[in-house]
Amino acid sequence: MMxxxxxxxxxxxxxxxAEIIFTGGMVVMNxxxxxxxxxxxxxxxxxxHVSNFYRMGTQGNNSTIIIHAHNQCNMKCPWCYYPMGCEKIHKARYYDNVLRMYKGNFNLLLSGGEPTIKPDFFEFVDELQALGWPTGTITNMIKLGDDEFFNKTQNQSFIKNGLLKFAMSMQHPKNYSQEILEQKVKAIEKIERSGTKAMCVMFSIQSLDELDYIRDFYHHTRHTYTMIRIRTMFRNWANKDGGNHIYLSDLHRAFIDKFSDLMPVQNSEVERSNMYCLYMKMSDGMHVSLSSAPTVENIDYHLVSRPVYMLAMDGRCYPVPLAQIINEGISKGYKDGFRLTGGL
Ligand SMILES: [Zn+2]
Structure with a gap:
């Protein structure tokens, strides 16, 4: 097969x-x-794993565009893929204009950098919604742990049908200080007390043994979100420990083993968070997305799936990992293979 x-x-x-060939039990891109x-x-x-994945596909079900609403962060994670401070940040009207062809069919998901430290975060969200864009936010949860900030999210701009429109990024606690961990725990406690659920909790893992922590975390917090996403990280994570890349098939097997008591099964419903992903459902009703982000080495530009879009630094929308790789190229001075002189 080719x-x-x-x-x-x-x-x-x-x-x-590029050609993708199936050889020696593996799938290789040349x-x-x-x-x-x-x-x-x-x-x-x-x-x-891959032939099954290509057969299922996820064509035509995307309804989300990620925008980088802020280009700074209040955490300094060494593995972060986002070229901090590089990207021009715009007013709500810019996004409304550049994304107008998607309007009516798509939600916006604010990312960054950390959107919640944007000085005009609440006004920005209100303005996007007034312009007709349903809006959610990806956050590292630091601000959500603050009383004042959290209280300001307790209204119809952020809560719909009991769903608090935040996607929460956790990591294994080895990645940050006790102080940061406590702030994240506070955020979860506030959600619990408010009687809402966050859209999802997300883990980006560097090694499969982090699933032990995720299993324990899940046991204590599962009533505070509607979905859990676990993804293996981009090249800059994989290289941290000598380039030990975790493939989606590895994550799939390890997850089924670690959550075996909840009998996870692959769900035929589509998953839209990434190019290489599986959607699972567990016996307690929780949905789980497992995904593996491609790198510039193995990105398939025309993969059959159609994951969430991201507005890249060139002002165009691409599937999420492709946008991140294109931003990576632009931050190194390349746009479509040509050296940028003086930026975009
Ligand atoms: Zn080249």
Whole structure:
């Protein structure tokens, strides 16, 4: 089996032709840049996993666009993929204008940087909603732990049908101080007391043994969110420990093992959070998304799935991981393979 697609050059981020081949039990991408020569990368170690994945697809079900609402953060995580401070941040009207072709069919999900430290965060959300954009926010939860901030989220701009429109980013506690962990715990306690549920809790993992913590966390907090997302991280995470990349098939197997008492099964409902993902449902009703972010080495430009869009720094929307890789290229000075002189 061979799939013809497009990818990006590992060096200059130019869009180039690529082939995905199934060989030696693995799924491999081969591509050649006219200027930088041939590249080969593993897409997946488990051939059965990928053929199943390609068969299912998730075409045509996306309804979310992520925008980077702020280009600064109140945490300094060494693995963060976002080129902090690089991107121009706009007023609500800019997003309304540049995304007008999606209006009516799409929600906006504010990301960053950390959107909640945007000085005009509440006004920005209100303005987007007044312009006709249903809006949610991805947050590191630090501000949510503050009384004043949390109280300001207790209204119809942020709560719909008992759902608090925040996607909460947790990590394994080894990644931050006790002070930060306590602030995140406070945020969860506030949600619990408010009787609402956050949209989801998200973990980006560097190693599969972090699932032990996630299992324990889940046991204590599952009533405070409607979904859990676990994803393996981008190259800059994978390289931290010598490039030990976790493939989605590895995460899938480890998750089923760790949550075996809740009998997770693959759900035929679509999942839209990433290019390589599986959607699971457990016996207690919780939905779980497992995903693996591709890198510039193995990104498939035309994958059959159609995950959440992201507005990239070139003012265009792409599927999430592709947008992040394009931003990565732009932050290195490349746009469509050409050296930028003086920015966009
Ligand atoms: Zn190249």
């Amino acid at each position: 799939i013809k697609t497009l990818s990006l050059c590992n060096v200059c981020y130019r869009k180039i032709e 591509k050649t840049c006219d200027e930088h020569g041939p590249f080969s990368a593993i897409v997946e170690r488990d051939i059965n």
